[in-house]
Amino acid sequence: MADNRQAVQDIDRSLYDFKDDESGQEFYRIEEGLTEDIVLQVSEEKNDPDWMREFRLKCLGIYDQTEMVPWGPAIDGLDMGRIATYVRHKGEMKTDWADVPEEIKNTFERLGIPQAERESLAGVGAQYDSELVYHNVREEVAAQGVVYTDLESAIRGEYAEMIREHFMHLVPPTDHKFAALHGAVWSGGSFVYVPKGVKVEIPLQSYFRLNAKGAGQFEHTLIIVDEGADLHFIEGCSAPKYNVANLHAGCVELYVAKKARLRYSTIENWSKNMYNLNTKRAIVEEDGVMEWVSGSFGSAVSFLYPSTILKGDRSRMEYTGITFSGAGQNLDTGAKVVMQGEDTSCVISSKSIAKDGGIGTYRSSVIVGKNARRAKASISCDSLMLDSRSRSDTIPAMDIRTNDADIGHEARIGRISDEAVFYLMSRGIPEADARAMIVSGFADSVSKELPLEYAVEMNNLIKLEMSGG
Amino acid sequence: MALLEINDLSVAVNEKRILQGITLSIGEGETHVLMGPNGAGKSTLGLSLMGSPGYVRESGTILFDGQDLTELSADKRAKAGIFLSFQNPIEVPGVSLSSFIRNAIHEQTGQPVKLFSYQKKLAAAMELLSMDPSYADRDLNVGFSGGEKKKAEILQMLLLQPRLAILDETDSGLDVDAVRTVSQGVEAYQESRNGALLIITHSTRILESLHVDRVHILVKGRIVRTGDASLIEEINRNGFEQFIQDGDR
Numbered sequence: 111m112a113d114n115r116q117a118v119q120d121i122d123r124s125l126y127d128f129k130d131d132e133s134g135q136e137f138y139r140i141e142e143g144l145t146e147d148i149v150l151q152v153s154e155e156k157n158d159p160d161w162m163r164e165f166r167l168k169c170l171g172i173y174d175q176t177e178m179v180p181w182g183p184a185i186d187g188l189d190m191g192r193i194a195t196y197v198r199h200k201g202e203m204k205t206d207w208a209d210v211p212e213e214i215k216n217t218f219e220r221l222g223i224p225q226a227e228r229e230s231l232a233g234v235g236a237q238y239d240s241e242l243v244y245h246n247v248r249e250e251v252a253a254q255g256v257v258y259t260d261l262e263s264a265i266r267g268e269y270a271e272m273i274r275e276h277f278m279h280l281v282p283p284t285d286h287k288f289a290a291l292h293g294a295v296w297s298g299g300s301f302v303y304v305p306k307g308v309k310v311e312i313p314l315q316s317y318f319r320l321n322a323k324g325a326g327q328f329e330h331t332l333i334i335v336d337e338g339a340d341l342h343f344i345e346g347c348s349a350p351k352y353n354v355a356n357l358h359a360g361c362v363e364l365y366v367a368k369k370a371r372l373r374y375s376t377i378e379n380w381s382k383n384m385y386n387l388n389t390k391r392a393i394v395e396e397d398g399v400m401e402w403v404s405g406s407f408g409s410a411v412s413f414l415y416p417s418t419i420l421k422g423d424r425s426r427m428e429y430t431g432i433t434f435s436g437a438g439q440n441l442d443t444g445a446k447v448v449m450q451g452e453d454t455s456c457v458i459s460s461k462s463i464a465k466d467g468g469i470g471t472y473r474s475s476v477i478v479g480k481n482a483r484r485a486k487a488s489i490s491c492d493s494l495m496l497d498s499r500s501r502s503d504t505i506p507a508m509d510i511r512t513n514d515a516d517i518g519h520e521a522r523i524g525r526i527s528d529e530a531v532f533y534l535m536s537r538g539i540p541e542a543d544a545r546a547m548i549v550s551g552f553a554d555s556v557s558k559e560l561p562l563e564y565a566v567e568m569n570n571l572i573k574l575e576m577s578g579g
Numbered sequence: 580m581a582l583l584e585i586n587d588l589s590v591a592v593n594e595k596r597i598l599q600g601i602t603l604s605i606g607e608g609e610t611h612v613l614m615g616p617n618g619a620g621k622s623t624l625g626l627s628l629m630g631s632p633g634y635v636r637e638s639g640t641i642l643f644d645g646q647d648l649t650e651l652s653a654d655k656r657a658k659a660g661i662f663l664s665f666q667n668p669i670e671v672p673g674v675s676l677s678s679f680i681r682n683a684i685h686e687q688t689g690q691p692v693k694l695f696s697y698q699k700k701l702a703a704a705m706e707l708l709s710m711d712p713s714y715a716d717r718d719l720n721v722g723f724s725g726g727e728k729k730k731a732e733i734l735q736m737l738l739l740q741p742r743l744a745i746l747d748e749t750d751s752g753l754d755v756d757a758v759r760t761v762s763q764g765v766e767a768y769q770e771s772r773n774g775a776l777l778i779i780t781h782s783t784r785i786l787e788s789l790h791v792d793r794v795h796i797l798v799k800g801r802i803v804r805t806g807d808a809s810l811i812e813e814i815n816r817n818g819f820e821q822f823i824q825d826g827d828r
Binding site for chain 2: 480533534541543544548553
């Protein structure tokens with residue numbers, strides 16, 4: 111563990127920024143743009159069952175007819191005509207790390223992925239561009255009946271029916287334009303099924319790396335946690351920076367059954383040419399618990415609002431998130447909750463840090479349906495502005511259809527006080543470190559929720575951002 | 580040469596001159612007391628010595644161990660061996676008291692701080708100050724009572740082991756027991772490192788159990804009188820009234 115932490119502490123931007131050459135013969139890259147032909151090519155590449163091919167074409171039609179939402183950051187820099195929706199290495203997915211192609215292995219080695227698996231994870235999936243290159247789960251976890259695999263093989267295997275029943279049912283392609291896009295060209299991603307009563311003691315992790323220039327990543331994550339089961343799933347994302355736009359329009363669908371618990375943690379550090387238009391949604395049955403932990407550091411533009419439908423009585427949701435917007439970044443993040451069952455409750459705690467002209471917007475929506483008796487919601491958002499050029503907005507929406515709901519909302523915007531900086535400096539801490547310490551302290555409620563290695567990584571990302579790296 | 584030599588120091592805050600030509604020297608291991616009525620500039624002197632931005636030196640020099648401090652930032656002054664116990668310690672959310680002090684020791688010494696021996700020292704110092712051990716893991720000063728904040732300052736002093744500690748009204752707002760506890764901490768500091776002290780106070784309770792070398796009376800930004808510990812008695816009897824006219828010179 112000690113060695114691992116050292117490795118993480120030593121990170122600098124080059125850790126995420128290295129680019130691996132993909133011009134060689136071993137990569138297959140679809141032509142740029144979005145047409146029926148291209149969608150059919152993706153479908154063929156993936157050897158889709160018929161229903162999936164039909165579904166993709168239907169999604170393309172919806173995409174063409176759907177307008178971009180009228181709110182949020184501009185995405186003018188994104189031209190779908192210049193995005194390659196599918197890029198993959200020609201090798202097959204491996205379950206033994208040693209078999210992963212050398213150049214790809216190097217990428218993940220540098221990001222510390224296989225090491226993390228050896229030390230603290232129950233299973234790991236690694237996606238490189240459009241496809242998983244590696245997937246493995248510990249034997250003892252597999253022996254409990256836990257399924258953790260790439261979605262493609264799941265679609266054709268034992269769980270085909272389960273996937274067909276759940277795939278894009280929670281996030282239908284009509285949800286918004288980029289959900290439709292996702293449905294048309296999705297590839298990669300993971301499928302997890304945790305059987306009734308099974309508690310997975312250590313987390314599963316998927317790591318997404320988009321290495322190709324001018325490409326999109328459209329992975330689909332589908333997780334079903336059955337009755338009384340318990341899972342912690344972690345996703346990490348990164349990409350090197352190019353001077354053309356890249357697109358991430360992934361989709362995450364989470365099904366939490368009665369009395370089950372799912373924690374979904376994300377540390378996202380996409381490069382700053384990335385449009386991150388991701389959709390995440392969970393549905394929770396009676397007495398189920400959904401916990402989101404989210405750290406957003408990267409991308410040029412993000413639209414990201416993990417949403418939760420508290421369908422069952424006494425179901426609960428907690429969201430803990432932090433967003434760091436630096437120069438040139440416009441990050442529009444938050445959470446959405448739809449409370450339907452009786453005695454449902456949610457706690458949303460959001461923090462945002464804005465620096466060097468970055469724009470951070472907290473956008474949330476809390477909907478209490480007419481049957482959601484005695485719903486409780488507590489929302490707090492804190493913003494820390496590191497200079498006067500940056501911007502921080504809070505846009506909380508509430509729609510409450512009952513008369514016995516207990517709803518609390520508080521928002522605070524602050525700056526780093528000179529007194530606090532001086533106080534820390536008076537103990538021998540140099541000014542830049544004192545500022546970083548205050549910012550890390552501000553983010554502490556989020557890093558506390560993360561496993562140690564990720565908390566360390568997040569603190570290092572904060573230091574990196576603070577030093578203007 | 581004295582440890583601290585202040586020569587003709589004048590300081591302005593918001594373009595208003597607060598300190599007017601202060602000259603003061605403190606030798607290694609000596610305990611000096613700075614007294615004076617409210618608004619005399621006592622805290623300004625402490626903050627100026629620590630290098631607080633906004634306290635603008637208009638003239639004069641500050642030498643510490645022969646080194647000119649006047650252009651140094653607060654962190655460098657701390658590394659040189661100066662410590663200020665704040666009158667109003669700042670709350671820093673998300674940074675625990677324990678990890679903060681450990682970080683500060685690491686910064687000051689440049690050496691890694693061994694966790695186990697550090698935790699033992701921290702626990703011993705907290706016990707000396709009658710602090711609940713759970714405070715070690717609490718966020719720095721966040722939600723601490725006034726008394727706990729002052730104890731946390733003395734705790735930092737004991738672990739950072741400065742050569743000169745400036746205590747700015749550390750005794751104010753404390754009950755009798757807490758003043759006694761804080762005094763014990765200050766005594767421990769005097770003994771363990773032969774540490775020098777500049778104690779800023781307008782009461783005398785904290786001084787009862789301490790050996791005092793010199794007492795300075797500050798009125799309207801000027802030191803109007805310097806004497807030995809007997810000056811404390813005089814002030815206890817007669818107050819500052821007799822000195823106030825001296826400040827008008």
